[in-house]
Amino acid sequence: MSKLSATGMSETGRILEALLSGQFICQVSDEDGFHFLAEEVNRERIDSHLHVLNRRLASACEGELYFCAYRELGDNEHKVISQQFSEIAGSLLPLTEWLILSQEAQGQDSPISAGVALRLSELQTVVEDTPALREQLAKISQYKLFGSTSSQVDGQLKQVFKRLCEQGYLVRPNQEKQIYIATAKVDYIFEVISFIDEAEGLGLEQQAMDAIGQQEPLL
Amino acid sequence: MNQHLQQAGLKLFKLLARHGESLMHAYVNGKLDESKLDSKQIDALLKAGVIWRPSADEGLHLSSNLRSLLEEALSDTRNRQIDSNVGSRLETIKTLAAHYKEALHIGDLAAADVYLSDLSEHSYSLTESLRHSSRVLWSRINNEFGYVPSLSAKIRENELAQQQVSELLNSLALLNFDTLSQIAGDIRELRRILVLNLSQAVYDCTQELAVVQTRLLTLLGRFRELRGKSRLLKGLQLFHAQHPDFSPKDPTQQIDVASLFNQAPALLSKASVDIHNSEHEHDLLLSLSQLKLQRHTKVSETNTEHAVSLEGAEEFALQEQKIKQDVENYLLGVIESAAGQTALEYYQEQHLEWDAEAWLYQVWGSYHALPEEQRDYFALDPIEDPHPIFSGNRIVRDLQVWLR
Numbered sequence: 001m002s003k004l005s006a007t008g009m010s011e012t013g014r015i016l017e018a019l020l021s022g023q024f025i026c027q028v029s030d031e032d033g034f035h036f037l038a039e040e041v042n043r044e045r046i047d048s049h050l051h052v053l054n055r056r057l058a059s060a061c062e063g064e065l066y067f068c069a070y071r072e073l074g075d076n077e078h079k080v081i082s083q084q085f086s087e088i089a090g091s092l093l094p095l096t097e098w099l100i101l102s103q104e105a106q107g108q109d110s111p112i113s114a115g116v117a118l119r120l121s122e123l124q125t126v127v128e129d130t131p132a133l134r135e136q137l138a139k140i141s142q143y144k145l146f147g148s149t150s151s152q153v154d155g156q157l158k159q160v161f162k163r164l165c166e167q168g169y170l171v172r173p174n175q176e177k178q179i180y181i182a183t184a185k186v187d188y189i190f191e192v193i194s195f196i197d198e199a200e201g202l203g204l205e206q207q208a209m210d211a212i213g214q215q216e217p218l219l
Numbered sequence: 220m221n222q223h224l225q226q227a228g229l230k231l232f233k234l235l236a237r238h239g240e241s242l243m244h245a246y247v248n249g250k251l252d253e254s255k256l257d258s259k260q261i262d263a264l265l266k267a268g269v270i271w272r273p274s275a276d277e278g279l280h281l282s283s284n285l286r287s288l289l290e291e292a293l294s295d296t297r298n299r300q301i302d303s304n305v306g307s308r309l310e311t312i313k314t315l316a317a318h319y320k321e322a323l324h325i326g327d328l329a330a331a332d333v334y335l336s337d338l339s340e341h342s343y344s345l346t347e348s349l350r351h352s353s354r355v356l357w358s359r360i361n362n363e364f365g366y367v368p369s370l371s372a373k374i375r376e377n378e379l380a381q382q383q384v385s386e387l388l389n390s391l392a393l394l395n396f397d398t399l400s401q402i403a404g405d406i407r408e409l410r411r412i413l414v415l416n417l418s419q420a421v422y423d424c425t426q427e428l429a430v431v432q433t434r435l436l437t438l439l440g441r442f443r444e445l446r447g448k449s450r451l452l453k454g455l456q457l458f459h460a461q462h463p464d465f466s467p468k469d470p471t472q473q474i475d476v477a478s479l480f481n482q483a484p485a486l487l488s489k490a491s492v493d494i495h496n497s498e499h500e501h502d503l504l505l506s507l508s509q510l511k512l513q514r515h516t517k518v519s520e521t522n523t524e525h526a527v528s529l530e531g532a533e534e535f536a537l538q539e540q541k542i543k544q545d546v547e548n549y550l551l552g553v554i555e556s557a558a559g560q561t562a563l564e565y566y567q568e569q570h571l572e573w574d575a576e577a578w579l580y581q582v583w584g585s586y587h588a589l590p591e592e593q594r595d596y597f598a599l600d601p602i603e604d605p606h607p608i609f610s611g612n613r614i615v616r617d618l619q620v621w622l623r
Contacts, residue, residue: 017487020485020486020487021485021486021487022482022483022484022485022486053486055483055486058478058481058482060478060479067482068482068483068486069478069481069482069483070481070483073476073481077483078471078472078476080483080484081471081476081480081481081482082469082471082472084471084480084482084484085469085470085471085480086466086469088480089466089467092455093455093456093459096452096455096456096459097456099452100452100453100456103449103452109368109369109370109449110370110445110446110448110449111445111448111449111452113445113448188479190448190451191479192479192480193451193452193455194447194451195470195477195479196467197451197454197455199467199468199470200467200468202454202458203454204450204451204453204454204455204457204458205447205450205451205454206454207453207454207457207458208449208450208451208452208453208454208457209450211453211457212453
């Protein structure tokens with residue numbers, strides 16, 4: 001049986017509430033919930049509750065991420081998810097550029113994924129010291145997704161991080177510290193990109209390799 | 220122990236201690252800084268075999284033995300040395316075993332003792348080198364090849380490690396226990412060294428290498444995934460730069476929508492108040508007290524509006540007299556006819572000009588203003604409807620006069 005929380009709500013109830021209010025559950029965003037959903041029995045129980053509302057428990061990123069999906073798709077449902085798709089497609093570029101920026105600012109050649117910690121102050125120092133990154137950040141922060149009006153690196157970064165937290169891409173475990181941890185929703189973005197890449201036959205990886213290949217002989 | 224051997228060993232250690240700084244410098248930088256040492260010191264080090272010069276035009280390097288000793292002692296993760304040369308060591312062990320058996324056979328116990336201790340030395344060094352190899356592999360896995368910076372380099376290092384694992388496994392296959400057991404025969408000491416010790420070490424090592432291999436493969440998978448992701452990001456950025464107007468086809472229009480894009484929107488809103496739950500009473504009362512405050516301010520607002528409209532006091536007073544008269548007529552009419560008539564029915568019948576609500580207030584007010592003996596003749600009750608939104612509230616729609 002699921003244990004009761006402080007408010008007397010069972011874990012099943014708590015997770016149902018989270019799922020129905022549109023949250024993504026992963027190990028970073030909700031560790032207890034994620035472990036709860038790791039059990040087949042619990043997943044079935046949640047799924048049968050969602051069944052009543054024409055919803056089901058869906059997972060992405062090889063089971064690292066759970067969310068609530070429609071069970072049957074009618075016209076209305078199609079409309080809703082179509083709108084959601086255009087939203088996410090519209091935010092892909094800002095997110096991509098942000099991911100590249102933070103990867104470069106951290107001096108790593110692997111992109112951010114679930115569980116990676118980002119220290120705002122460290123990023124800020126690097127961005128402030130690097131004109132190219134500063135320019136990039138100014139461009140990124142003005143996208144509609146982030147909507148920053150600040151002209152300072154500090155304000156731009158804070159706004160970007162705030163929006164990323166609101167959208168569930170980052171969590172901030174300690175409100176007093178400017179340390180953010182990426183959730184599996186970041187990995188979800190990669191799945192979306194690679195889906196579009198495949199569906200449209202864009203050959204993105206090849207393009208990147210060609211670009212790198214063109215650079216290498218110059219060095 | 221040979222006296223000379225001990226002396227020579229101590230001399231070597233002293234030499235190392237004297238040149239510790241230069242040697243460590245050479246370990247870190249790859250080459251010995253010759254300017255810091257004079258030719259005599261260099262000669263001494265060269266003679267001791269601690270350093271060597273690969274060719275005339277190259278610098279002085281640390282000898283591989285000293286280097287691996289340092290790597291081992293410092294747990295340096297750059298240590299890539301894995302000794303998979305089990306075959307030749309095995310041959311040595313076999314040869315020593317044969318010497319030992321022969322010595323026993325001819326009864327030369329002193330020689331047998333020497334061979335046996337040599338044999339166990341070799342056997343231990345073999346098992347130790349096997350364990351060392353897997354330790355090295357583990358330390359490389361545990362820091363995820365962090366000693367090389369780029370993902371591609373990590374992938375290459377991982378491939379090298381996998382190759383080393385398979386080489387180790389191949390050489391472990393050389394240790395055939397049937398042969399070893401045959402060599403050992405029924406000599407207890409030999410069985411202990413050759414069969415018990417070695418077989419345990421090989422068994423442990425094989426098991427561990429299998430785990431190492433899976434971990435290496437998982438790690439390699441992750442490196443490749445990360446590299447793929449990195450390329451995806453870069454590719455998308457480039458693609459957008461070339462096609463700024465690109466917008467992907469909506470995959471949700473297909474009949475079979477990918478689960479990735481089937482995401483139900485938020486559904487839950489906040490739960491409503493349950494006034495029958497005694498546990499919530501305290502909280503509800505608290506919020507209610509805040510509600511009242513808001514109502515008061517509203518009422519005072521309407522009052523001020525009224526105050527403005529009440530300017531013609533005399534006119535109003537006259538009207539008040541008139542409305543009072545109408546109410547009196549209504550009440551008297553009801554009493555005289557002894558038939559029930561609601562206040563609004565009377566209002567409509569008489570085509571009164573008052574505001575209907577003011578009329579009802581006046582009826583209610585006048586009734587309660589009557590002296591008690593007069594009021595006892597009849598009763599006045601409101602006709603109410605429940606409020607459509609706020610449960611428990613009721614709205615007075617009309618008034619009914621009853622004769623007692």
